[in-house]
Amino acid sequence: MQPTADSLHLGNYLGALAQWVLLQDTHETVYAVVDLHALTVAPDPAVLRERTRRTAAQFLAGGVDPERSILFVQSHVSEHAELSWVLSCHTGFGEAARMTQFKDKAAKQGGEGPTVGLFTYPVLMAADILLYDSALVPVGEDQRQHLELSRNLAQRVNARYGPTLVVPEPHIVKATAKIFDLQDPTAKMSKSSAAANGIIELLDPPSVIAKRIKSAVTDAGREIRFDPEAKPGISNLLTIYAALTGRGVEEIAAEYAGKGYGDFKRDLADVVVDFATPFRERTEAYLSEPDRLDDVLADGAERARVIARATLDRVCEHIGLLPARRYRP
Ligand code: AMP
Numbered sequence: 001m002q003p004t005a006d007s008l009h010l011g012n013y014l015g016a017l018a019q020w021v022l023l024q025d026t027h028e029t030v031y032a033v034v035d036l037h038a039l040t041v042a043p044d045p046a047v048l049r050e051r052t053r054r055t056a057a058q059f060l061a062g063g064v065d066p067e068r069s070i071l072f073v074q075s076h077v078s079e080h081a082e083l084s085w086v087l088s089c090h091t092g093f094g095e096a097a098r099m100t101q102f103k104d105k106a107a108k109q110g111g112e113g114p115t116v117g118l119f120t121y122p123v124l125m126a127a128d129i130l131l132y133d134s135a136l137v138p139v140g141e142d143q144r145q146h147l148e149l150s151r152n153l154a155q156r157v158n159a160r161y162g163p164t165l166v167v168p169e170p171h172i173v174k175a176t177a178k179i180f181d182l183q184d185p186t187a188k189m190s191k192s193s194a195a196a197n198g199i200i201e202l203l204d205p206p207s208v209i210a211k212r213i214k215s216a217v218t219d220a221g222r223e224i225r226f227d228p229e230a231k232p233g234i235s236n237l238l239t240i241y242a243a244l245t246g247r248g249v250e251e252i253a254a255e256y257a258g259k260g261y262g263d264f265k266r267d268l269a270d271v272v273v274d275f276a277t278p279f280r281e282r283t284e285a286y287l288s289e290p291d292r293l294d295d296v297l298a299d300g301a302e303r304a305r306v307i308a309r310a311t312l313d314r315v316c317e318h319i320g321l322l323p324a325r326r327y328r329p
Contacts, residue, residue, distance in 0.1 A: 015140030
């Protein structure tokens with residue numbers, strides 16, 4: 001995840017972070033705050049530094065356990081940028097130009113705004129994934145096309161130079177793969193969303209969170225039913241309710257039979273606030289000890305570098321780069 005906001009939103013948490021935490025039980029897990037990616041939006045240097053720590057603190061608050069996962073900051077492991085260059089020399093210009101996120105973001109920035117970095121962003125993302133011989137990549141639905149590019153690049157390198165890179169699989173959990181905007185339930189919840197009250201930021205005060213849930217757009221009629229086609233607003237709220245309580249959408253809908261949207265939203269506001277409050281408190285606790293946080297990230301970077309270096313050495317050897325030798329006079 002990029003450190004491009006002060007707070008994660010509910011889509012980041014349910015689509016990605018919650019899955020990261022679960023995968024710790026079954027897999028060796030590697031997670032990064034991808035600060036190099038954040039450079040594509042020209043952040044203020046002080047803000048970028050602050051958000052990098054805040055994002056890492058939120059990963060920890062959400063349950064990423066540095067004893068079980070490698071947690072680090074992307075720019076601390078220079079192999080990401082190096083592999084990215086190699087992969088960019090294996091990516092077609094037209095292939096990169098077809099990435100829908102690039103097209104959307106470039107259209108929003110307009111004119112001379114989009115940088116080459118924004119264009120090659122998915123190649124850097126492929127490097128992030130392929131450096132760790134990743135089997136599974138837990139992301140939201142919006143990253144599916146980028147994942148496909150990572151797979152294509154790994155397959156292309158393998159076809160050209162023999163087995164070199166592991167071809168990753170996306171791990172996209174259908175129920176929470178796309179959390180929608182509360183004001184426009186046909187658009188994904190996103191930090192670049194048009195209306196600020198369409199997103200739930202986890203570090204917001206409880207009063208703001210409750211107000212946004214209560215003012216969420218609902219659908220015609222009064223019935224609380226899970227039907228994403230006919231009732232996208234209520235279905236999105238049911239998805240959030242179910243994911244945060246570990247219950248099923250149908251079971252929750254049945255409980256509200258005969259009740260109105262108002263009751264349902266009031267209870268959902270409590271569910272979200274009950275989740276966000278301890279999350280915010282844990283984040284603040286990590287942020288109050290920046291030295292400890294930096295130590296966790298330094299340890300993670302060291303462990304990440306060992307894996308990344310081995311992969312990059314293998315790539316360099318297979319593609320014909322002359323190994324660097326220590327000079328012995
Ligand atoms: P980003 O905000 O692009 O750094 O996204 C970080 C992670 O959150 C990625 O894995 C995204 O796929 C995921 N994500 C972002 N928005 C949503 C959403 N509305 N629903 C589900 N997952 C999301």
